[in-house]
Amino acid sequence: MLKYQPGTQQQVCAYCGQTNDISAKQERIEEYDLAQALRELAKAQPSEVNNQAHCKACGASFKFSASVHAGECPFCGTDIVISPQKSKPLPPKSLLPFLIEEAHAKKQFSLWLNKLWFAPNEVKKYARADTKLTGIYLPYWTYDSHTDSTYTGARGDTYYVNENVSYMQNGRQVSAVKQVPKIRWTDVRGRVSRFFDDVLIGASLSLPRQILDRLQPWDLENLVPYDENYISGFQSELYQVNLDEGFDRAKQVMDGMIRQDISYDIGGDYQRIYQVNTQHNHVTYKHCLLPIWSAAFMYRNKAYRFVINGRTGEVQGERPYSVWKIACAVFIALGLIGGLIYLQQTGALDQA
Numbered sequence: 001m002l003k004y005q006p007g008t009q010q011q012v013c014a015y016c017g018q019t020n021d022i023s024a025k026q027e028r029i030e031e032y033d034l035a036q037a038l039r040e041l042a043k044a045q046p047s048e049v050n051n052q053a054h055c056k057a058c059g060a061s062f063k064f065s066a067s068v069h070a071g072e073c074p075f076c077g078t079d080i081v082i083s084p085q086k087s088k089p090l091p092p093k094s095l096l097p098f099l100i101e102e103a104h105a106k107k108q109f110s111l112w113l114n115k116l117w118f119a120p121n122e123v124k125k126y127a128r129a130d131t132k133l134t135g136i137y138l139p140y141w142t143y144d145s146h147t148d149s150t151y152t153g154a155r156g157d158t159y160y161v162n163e164n165v166s167y168m169q170n171g172r173q174v175s176a177v178k179q180v181p182k183i184r185w186t187d188v189r190g191r192v193s194r195f196f197d198d199v200l201i202g203a204s205l206s207l208p209r210q211i212l213d214r215l216q217p218w219d220l221e222n223l224v225p226y227d228e229n230y231i232s233g234f235q236s237e238l239y240q241v242n243l244d245e246g247f248d249r250a251k252q253v254m255d256g257m258i259r260q261d262i263s264y265d266i267g268g269d270y271q272r273i274y275q276v277n278t279q280h281n282h283v284t285y286k287h288c289l290l291p292i293w294s295a296a297f298m299y300r301n302k303a304y305r306f307v308i309n310g311r312t313g314e315v316q317g318e319r320p321y322s323v324w325k326i327a328c329a330v331f332i333a334l335g336l337i338g339g340l341i342y343l344q345q346t347g348a349l350d351q352a
Contacts, residue, residue, distance in 0.1 A: 003233025006098035006310070011229055025225040029094050031144060031284035037090065038244055044089055088238050094223040095137060095289035097230045098310045102133050105293040105308045109133075112306075112315035135310065137231060137289035138212070139203040139239035141246035142220065144285075145196045147254060149278040151262045156183045156270030183270060192261040196254050198286075201246040203239035207294070207307060214316040215309045218290055226289070236289060243285065251280070 002011035002020055011020040100108075160179040167174065198220050202212040224230075241249075258278060263271040291310030296303045306317025 004098065004230050006101045011232060020229075022227065022229045025227060027225040029223050029225070029286070031286060034143070034243070034247060034283040034285050037285065041089060041243065090239070090243060090287050092139065092226050092287045092289045094286060095226055095230060096218065096220070096223055096291060096311055098135060098234070098291040100293075100308075100310060100313055102135070102293065104313060105133055105310070108308055108313040108315050109295075109306065112317075133293040133295045133308070135234040136292055136294055137234060137236040138206075138292055139237055140288055140290050141201045141203050141239075141241070141243065141250070142198040142286045142288065143196070143201070143247055143250040143283065144198065145250075145254065145283045146193075146281040147196065147258060147278050148191065148193050148281065149258050149262070149276055150189070150191050151265075151276045152187070152189045152274045153262065153266055154185045154272040154274070155188050155266045155268035156185050156272070158182070158269045159184055185272070186268075188266055190262075190265050192258065192265050194254075194258065194261055196250075196257075199250045199253050201241070201249045201253075203241040203246055203287075204237050205240040206237065207305065211305070211307055211316045215292065215307065215314055217312075218309070219311060220288075223286075223288055231289075234291070239287065247283070247285070251278075254278075 001013050001015055002018075003014060004010075004022075005012045005019075009022045009024070011022065012018070158181050160181055162177050163180045164175055165178045165180070167176075200216065200218065200220070202209060204212070255276070255278070258276065259273060262273055262276065266273075293308040293310055294305070296305045304317065306315060308315050
């Protein structure tokens, strides 16, 4: 019954306290050629997901759900890890072990809940409940790419002209010569290049992508070679977003940064981007597992999920809003604005 102890290089028995050191693997974390992997996947025969598990402790045979390859035996609670290579053609080659324990994760969640200003009071009471968190390793892809982008667009430069402008002053119409800003547009074209390193894309569909993206940053420089000993005592998912789908999402992330580079390259006060053509060269990938603590709470018959970064303690999740608190805040804000307007008008009358 050995389980990995977060933040250490050891497995610990939950019953007797016996420890087992995890020896560090002397393997380099490699990048793999994306084009070659996609060619090999296209040639490979499709295989069914095999999540059949056998518990050596009690002898039971059972199946995990289609997206899980590590968890507990439902009959005796023994931790079971099925090799992901039996279920997916691209098994994970590296992972970040859990760094914070469940108790620390609970504390972070309580702090996060207490900072939710417009959450119902009933929800904040949940922060004091003895919530059971689930430790899960989620699959991710990382992508490296050398990009070369050509573009066409326009540069806008501000200049000023003198114009006769009419406006109201003290109840009567007056006119004056004022400087009015104009924009001079010039067509431009150019080229920008950038190297993208470890663009991270979640390969799980169990949680909303927005929540997973907000858990960044991850200390990917501390990835270690995949070792089932780190997974013992935790759940672990198989990737549900395929390699090519992940790269499509990565290109969307890269495109946003490329457009920022183009705007900087165009210069001027304003920029217009008409067309961008990007070439991706020497694209590589990694498949890794990253640790999260996860749970959900019920409020008015609706489940709200939250996750905690198993390395940093960063909390992200879904939350309900209190209509009454929001309405009170709006009324208070309107009252303050009305009071300021009244004071300004009173002061103006006194001066008159």
